[in-house]
Amino acid sequence: MLNYTIRRLLFTIPVLLFISFIVFLLLDLAPNDPTGNLPLTIPPDVRERIRQSLGLGEPIHVRYFLWCVQFFVNEPLNILEQWTGLQFGSGDRLRVQSWATRSPVVDLIVERMPQTLWVVGMSYVVGIIIAIPIGVISAYRQYSWFDQAGTFVSMVGFSVPTFFTGVLMIVVFSVHLDWFPSIYDTTHRVTDWQSFWFQVRQMIMPVSVLALFNAAQISRFMRASMLDNLSQDYVRTARAKGVREPVVLLVHVLRNSLIPVVTVIALGIPQVFGGAIITEQVFKVNGLGQLLIIGIQGADIPLVQTLTFIFAVLIVFFNLIADLLYGILDPRIRYE
Amino acid sequence: MDYRRLFIGCAGGAVLALAGSANAERGADGHVNIIYWQAASILNPFLSGGTKDIESSSMVIEPLARYDQDGNMVPWLVDEIPTVANGGVSEDLTTITWAITPGILWSDGTPFTAHDVVFTAEYCMHPEGGCQQSTSYSDVTSVEALDDLTVKVTFSTAKPFPYGPFVGAESPIIQKAQFQDCLGAKAPECTEQNFGPIGTGPFRVVEFRANDVISMEANPNYRDPSKPHFATLTFKGGGDAAAAARSVLETGEFDYAWNLQIDPAILSQMESAGKGTVIAAFGTAVERLMVNLTNPSPDLGDQRSTVKGGPHPFLTDPAVRRALSVAIDRNLLSEVGYGSAGKATCNVLPAPAIYASTANDECLVQDIDKANQILDEAGWARGSDGVRAKDGVRLSILYQTSTNAVRQDTQALVKQWWGEIGVETELKNIDASVFFGGDQSSPDTFQKFYADIEMYTNLFSGTDPETYMNNWTCDEIPSPDNNWLGNNMPRYCSSDYDALASELGGTADLAERARIAKAMNDLLMKDGAMIPLIHRGRVSSHSNALGGVILNTWDSELWNVADWHRQ
């Protein structure tokens, strides 16, 4: 397995380089101009100077190479310096700079990470916690009222867009009931119980909107997988052994059913880092998703390039994790 | 109704501002929350042209003079506005000398001097800095400090309106000590400085989170010891205009929301919740139709939409342009799309008041019959398909604009009215980033104008219309020769107009300038180079618990944040 992992990791290097180039090319070819959103009062010659100052005058391969050096050499060195406190070289390295904020992209991402992981990550965890029991019960009592209700809720959660449920929740819980804040305070710090309670209150709406969506998806997978396994012969064997029903369900059926579901969950984790563009926008969580959308709107190519590439890395990485998990969870699969 | 609300808003604000000043202690009113649905990216307006960035930074860094809500200049860090009359502007209009008010301190406690002003000019005029406000410094040859409190700006030509540098929110002063290592190509690397400039304004930055939120606190060294009234301030960004409006008008979480471009019906419904007030003010923004006077036919290849390609087959006929204008019900367009943020206009230069012409008000009232009559008289007869034609030329128009719900509504209405006068219209909308993007390779930019009519809003910042009116001189016509750079979208060219433009450039007297600018506006309207539709205002809202707000379209909306107070 170790060999397999190393081989896979080595193989990801050309893949990621290729992805980064394609992303760069796509962004470059897109009809997008970093000065496009500036007020019309700024005359064309100033716009041209701004473009030049952003490095847009260079040919594409030079810019791509520059980005590669900044991202693959300068940024890691910088992180290393911060961690170890050691100094490598002059320390005066050009980092990947966002055009809109003129600050290092990596710093922006690090700044955004907490709220995205808290809100989107929490919603993922909550979604999984809700989805698995629903999936199990729905499958075990297939066609019962619980299953029907679960199917209905899943369909609603899956098909109703988050910008609708989000705004609906704001109108009900913020405007009419005044229970929760409609705008997420990213500067809030938890220091005591009261501030913790505030944090919980401001997280409830975005988390539940996203959790509903996640749970809808995962519970469907869970149910299908459970149904698949419930009719397997070994389940009957377990019953013939005289194993207790909860044990049959939880040890035999659930553990086998979780194999594909765990894979699906692992593959979904990069989306957590990707943030939830729409939900973050609705609740003003201003995490990575919002950062990405602002970058796209403002044609902030270094920011978009770096973010999409990091997402690509995460996706490739979690694909590998999912494969390895599969191998660990399912003894029939061995990687050599 | 719009006027009344605006009036009440302003009057109320003024009274309360006076009442508020009685509260003598700085920071006594606690915390204020401001939401801009576009988040601030940077607090250095020289590196960002975005309104959100200019306005958020305007609470921290300030210009020497700024504009009030009526477009009048008010001294800010100086004692008086230099003019020819008081000797501040030289007789030949090539220099202006500012005298800084003594005793002003930066928020770090160091004195504010003329050297900071000189440095600011140097910073923005640096050729490698990519300064986005360099238009403010156009024609400036030198900026020098005569002494610690006197700055002299010299222009290369006579500047009848020498208030470009250091006036208005776009041209604030930054601290030399802080930014001296950030000149030129190094400007973008000074993240710390760009995120937390030291200023003379009422607030100073505590924490800046790019594209998210800014935390500020009262500047302890602010020149008025009783201001600002708020001790701390949060400037939150993100979301959309509707959510920002909701947070002020419905939930009351925020005190001030900027630029609420949303369906006017929704806005007034939110206002009825009683937690906040919608305020509006009008600047110079005009939504207009640009008429292509050159031929956009694709058959022309490279010559398409250029003067070389020849005149437009039918839009060069004044009767057609006049009929198109008269057929439009501007009041309905305003009501449908803009609510309190719009009013019908027939001028491309609608404000400030001294420049507003009344000579073209024919178009304020829609008259389909008259439009039909004009076309009949001009010999455009309806064909069997209901579309007018003359000499084999059909009145068929390609009408383009950027993608935007209000613009598409406007397009649909205009298409219907033009249909009633026998003009066929094909609608097209283009993503704003492409339309306004200036990408040389895209055929869909507003400069290339590969259409018969295009619609967008343009405006000028500050109060002086000279640069704006110069947009329609002959040498501003975009063409492949100048990389399509140029602001004369209609490809309008008139020797009379160019003569007026040069006359304006040589006149310093304000009343005389107003006369010339009006004449230019009227000439443009008479020649039908463009069809103005809506004078667009800005709509913002503040909570009923916030006093002292005076909406200002000539400067930053937050220009008087020092006077804001709890009520």
Add this chain to the structure above:
Amino acid sequence: MYFPIVAGVFRRKVGEVKAVDDVSFDIFEGETLGLVGESGCGKSTVGRSILRLYDITAGEISIDGAAIGQISGSTLRRMRPAMQMVFQDPQASLNPRMTVASIISEPLEEHTSLSPEDKLDRVGSLMDSVGLNRDFMNRYPHEFSGGQRQRIGIARALALNPRFIVCDEPIAALDVSIQAQVINLLEDLQAELGLTYLFISHDLSMVRHLASRVAVMYLGKIVELAPRDTLYESPRHPYTQALLSAVPEPDPEREAHRERIILKGDVPSPANPPKGCTFCTRCPKVMDVCRTVPPAPSLLGDGHEVACHLYPSGSGLGNETGTNTEA
């Protein structure tokens, strides 16, 4: 044993499949009862119903005089050690995520209070007794061959010292060479442990080798039940005759003269079985009465029982001790 048929939007019950209907037989201690019939006739359902892997619709099952037909939950679970099953598909019937040791020891966890070492010991000895190397204890089922997997299945079934084992086509999924090994193992274990088997198969020659008595099923009913030799030498029911005529003879001389009875048509749907005798649609000796009246079983003596109108009802069934099943 009836299975409901549901259909429509609201899943109303619209009918039922009489998978097994009106079946009654005994299995005597220490014997092997062969249960034969073509696919879909209900053999496996009988086997699973006896072990109460299905809830029976009506009737009674008793083991050693204890009625288990209607008990459920923990009461039923406590009866499990006495009766076990060996399944047809050794691959599917073993949990792929459990090691052999945990598969075999799981019933021990549930029903005994052995210490971990004792359990391991027991697993080892079970593996020995089915001819598996005990070193393979920590391997997973997929690492074994088909025959080995079936041995695991058998070891698992033996773990709790059952007295009665239902072998549901235990060799159908195996190679012929392996089949013999498994059959021999089953025979050896029977001799050694005194087990009682219900041996379900469609392989008539294997049943002839193994069973002491044989029951023939057709469409959910037992049509003939007799001691092995009686059945194979003088089958009475037309269906049994047809079935046996299909067995190839090893002697080419006799094979050449073998008279095959070819049945025409398909097996009717168990959801809609024919009125009267279920075999009437295909029976070569069908009579008018067959189409209207279902035949009652008649005892021909010598434990030979036939449900056919050709053999009018005689005396009743002898009821002896042992396992009595009606489902």
